[in-house]
Amino acid sequence: MxxxxxxxxxxxxxxxxxxxxxxxxxxxxxxxxxxRLLLAGARTAVTAKQIEAQRQRWGLDRPLIPDQVVDYLxxxxxxxxxxxxxxxxxxxxxxxxxxxxxxxxxxxxxQFIAILCGxxxxxxxxxxxxxxxxxxxxxxxxxxxxxxxxxxxxxxVVVFSTALGWLPGYGVYSPGATIGFFDGLLxxxxxxxxxxxxxxxxxxxxxxxxxxxxxxxxxTEDYMVTARAKGLTNGQMLVRHAFRNAMLxxxxxxxxxxxxxxxxxxxxxxxxxxxxxxxxxxxALNARDYPVLQGxxxxxxxxIVIANLMADLAYGxxxxxxxx
Amino acid sequence: MTGSLQDKAxxxxxxxxxxxxxxxxxxxxxxxxxxxxxxxxxAIGLVGESGSGKTTTAMAIAGLLSPNARVSSGxxxxxxxxxxxxxxxxxxxxxxxxxxxxxxxxxxxxxPVHRIIKQIAEPCRLKLGMSRGGxxxxxxxxxxxxxxxxxxxxxxxxxxxxxxxxRVMIAMALACxxxxxxxxxxxxxxxxxxxxxxxxxxxxxxxxxxxxxxxxTHDLSVVAEACDRVMIMYAGRIVEDGTVAEIFAQPKHPYTxxxxxxxxxxxxxxxxxxxxxxxxxxxxxxxxxxxxxxRCPSAIGICATEFPSLDEFGQGRVACHLHRSSQExxxxxxx
Numbered sequence: 073m074x075x076x077x078x079x080x081x082x083x084x085x086x087x088x089x090x091x092x093x094x095x096x097x098x099x100x101x102x103x104x105x106x107x108r109l110l111l112a113g114a115r116t117a118v119t120a121k122q123i124e125a126q127r128q129r130w131g132l133d134r135p136l137i138p139d140q141v142v143d144y145l146x147x148x149x150x151x152x153x154x155x156x157x158x159x160x161x162x163x164x165x166x167x168x169x170x171x172x173x174x175x176x177x178x179x180x181x182x183q184f185i186a187i188l189c190g191x192x193x194x195x196x197x198x199x200x201x202x203x204x205x206x207x208x209x210x211x212x213x214x215x216x217x218x219x220x221x222x223x224x225x226x227x228x229v230v231v232f233s234t235a236l237g238w239l240p241g242y243g244v245y246s247p248g249a250t251i252g253f254f255d256g257l258l259x260x261x262x263x264x265x266x267x268x269x270x271x272x273x274x275x276x277x278x279x280x281x282x283x284x285x286x287x288x289x290x291x292t293e294d295y296m297v298t299a300r301a302k303g304l305t306n307g308q309m310l311v312r313h314a315f316r317n318a319m320l321x322x323x324x325x326x327x328x329x330x331x332x333x334x335x336x337x338x339x340x341x342x343x344x345x346x347x348x349x350x351x352x353x354x355x356a357l358n359a360r361d362y363p364v365l366q367g368x369x370x371x372x373x374x375x376i377v378i379a380n381l382m383a384d385l386a387y388g389x390x391x392x393x394x395x396x
Numbered sequence: 397m398t399g400s401l402q403d404k405a406x407x408x409x410x411x412x413x414x415x416x417x418x419x420x421x422x423x424x425x426x427x428x429x430x431x432x433x434x435x436x437x438x439a440i441g442l443v444g445e446s447g448s449g450k451t452t453t454a455m456a457i458a459g460l461l462s463p464n465a466r467v468s469s470g471x472x473x474x475x476x477x478x479x480x481x482x483x484x485x486x487x488x489x490x491x492x493x494x495x496x497x498x499x500x501x502x503x504x505x506x507x508p509v510h511r512i513i514k515q516i517a518e519p520c521r522l523k524l525g526m527s528r529g530g531x532x533x534x535x536x537x538x539x540x541x542x543x544x545x546x547x548x549x550x551x552x553x554x555x556x557x558x559x560x561x562x563r564v565m566i567a568m569a570l571a572c573x574x575x576x577x578x579x580x581x582x583x584x585x586x587x588x589x590x591x592x593x594x595x596x597x598x599x600x601x602x603x604x605x606x607x608x609x610x611x612x613t614h615d616l617s618v619v620a621e622a623c624d625r626v627m628i629m630y631a632g633r634i635v636e637d638g639t640v641a642e643i644f645a646q647p648k649h650p651y652t653x654x655x656x657x658x659x660x661x662x663x664x665x666x667x668x669x670x671x672x673x674x675x676x677x678x679x680x681x682x683x684x685x686x687x688x689x690x691r692c693p694s695a696i697g698i699c700a701t702e703f704p705s706l707d708e709f710g711q712g713r714v715a716c717h718l719h720r721s722s723q724e725x726x727x728x729x730x731x
Contacts (some may be wrong), residue, residue, distance in 0.1 A: 188721060293504055294499060294500070294504040295501065295506055298497075298507075299507075300460060300491075301460055301496065302491075302496075302519045302522075302523070303492045303519065304518075305488065305493035306493055313507050315510050317507070317508070317509055390509065391509060392508070392509060392554070393508060393552070
């Protein structure tokens with residue numbers, strides 16, 4: 073058991089290192105000389121001398137391998153992700169940290185709702201396969217699962233914001249209003265409703281489909297016949313024998329998806345002008361802000377690696393067959 | 397009904413039982429007018445090829461018919477009382493306490509995520525209302541009883557060999573002290589040495605606990621080793637029923653003869669397997685008359701038109717026009 077955990081940890085660390093190195097290489101092969109990009113905002117014509125000075129200042133004149141890679145890795149380890157091109161003089165790490173809470177609230181809440189609704193509904197549909205709830209839930213889930221979430225978001229805006237005027241269609245707070253804590257919270261929740269729904273609906277579809285498939289596989293297993301032969305009631309069969317086996321693939325999927333809580337929902341954030349990591353990604357892309365993009369990519373890679381690590385550990389807790 | 401059914405010592409009586417499955421609007425008769433009695437401590441082998449109805453018969457007795465099955469006629473009596481075999485909830489108290497099933501443990505009959513001791517203790521807790529500690533102690537006893545050191549109970553199913561898993565299944569089946577244990581091909585996935593060990597264990601437990609055993613198998617040699625009586629099933633009906641000694645020495649039904657002939661026996665130089673010609677019967681479009689007549693080497697004219705009833709013959713029963721005492725003259729005339 074400890075041996076297995078050790079192996080998983082080492083694998084995660086090596087993967088993180090590979091992610092960081094790939095991230096470094098990726099931004100060295102994109103077109104454009106960093107020194108030129110740095111001087112892009114200059115008012116006068118840029119001289120070769122100025123470029124050379126920039127190259128020296130940022131260490132770009134030194135060999136790519138090993139000097140620059142080592143510099144990058146060591147700075148990254150110290151939490152230094154460099155400066156933004158677009159937001160002059162601002163640390164990338166600070167920019168990301170500023171935007172992180174909005175994303176965590178949005179995607180985290182959506183995940184929470186989707187796990188509660190999707191997993192429960194999916195397991196139930198699989199348990200009562202062919203029933204009315206199964207047919208409705210499966211049909212709706214397939215539709216939701218295969219619909220892009222930004223499109224769902226746009227529909228939600230058109231219906232609930234533009235046509236009905238019930239909920240705000242963009243932003244985090246109503247601008248200009250100075251209100252008390254509870255009114256402020258309510259205002260925030262009203263702004264959250266549509267983007268959370270847009271992210272959650274797609275996830276619910278995905279969870280229902282996977283949980284239902286897992287459960288309907290389990291109910292046909294031989295050990296369920298054994299449980300029935302032992303005289304267990306349907307409830308006992310579900311709780312004691314079906315649930316944990318059906319949760320194996322579900323837990324893996326949910327944990328992997330949790331990696332995206334930090335990475336954000338780029339398209340949905342764009343639709344709702346949500347100031348999270350997804351929004352920052354779009355801004356950085358438009359401004360060719362490579363350092364910010366590099367920082368976001370690193371965050372994304374790291375959160376996926378960590379989510380994988382957690383999925384591995386969780387699976388080991390649930391399924392004795394993978395423990396060693 | 398036959399005399400044996402009125403036998404007071406009968407633990408279980410199956411009386412004219414027919415079960416149908418509904419499949420895509422079709423109604424498929426899986427067993428047809430099956431009658432037999434099982435005495436306490438007796439071991440019956442239920443033999444037949446796939447689709448012969450042996451599993452449906454056993455599952456009906458255990459109250460484990462699937463939701464699309466329907467009992468179209470007949471009944472099952474346990475200790476003289478009719479069992480509600482077509483009522484899932486009403487059968488629950490009977491299951492495992494009176495009739496338990498040893499499934500193919502080598503397959504997936506044990507839950508992969510629970511320790512085996514928990515799985516053995518589960519019916520003790522739920523059905524006998526024992527405490528957690530009491531149920532665990534009982535599970536340990538049961539493990540020792542089937543020859544597994546009690547401490548191995550903390551293993552998971554995947555950590556045990558096929559033979560060990562089968563022993564666990566047997567221990568589990570004995571948990572609530574049932575009177576009848578149904579073995580559903582309990583040795584099919586095991587190699588011959590382990591198979592012999594499991595059969596020996598079942599035999600010992602049977603005499604020790606006075607268990608009645610119904611062994612479902614397609615392997616006559618397993619029956620020869622472990623049973624007192626054999627019932628041969630074909631196309632949902634019992635075609636021959638008799639003691640093991642009788643049936644192996646003097647099989648009456650041509651199908652039984654062919655089954656016995658198909659066992660290779662290197663000792664008397666018969667090294668080749670002799671397969672039974674033809675295909676298993678189509679249950680949707682059942683052959684007229686005797687269902688076996690298209691494959692039967694000794695079929696006579698009447699076999700294709702008239703259905704042979706299961707009549708007493710000597711010590712057992714046989715359903716074959718060639719062996720109807722009242723019709724022996726007719727048979728002679730045909731021949």
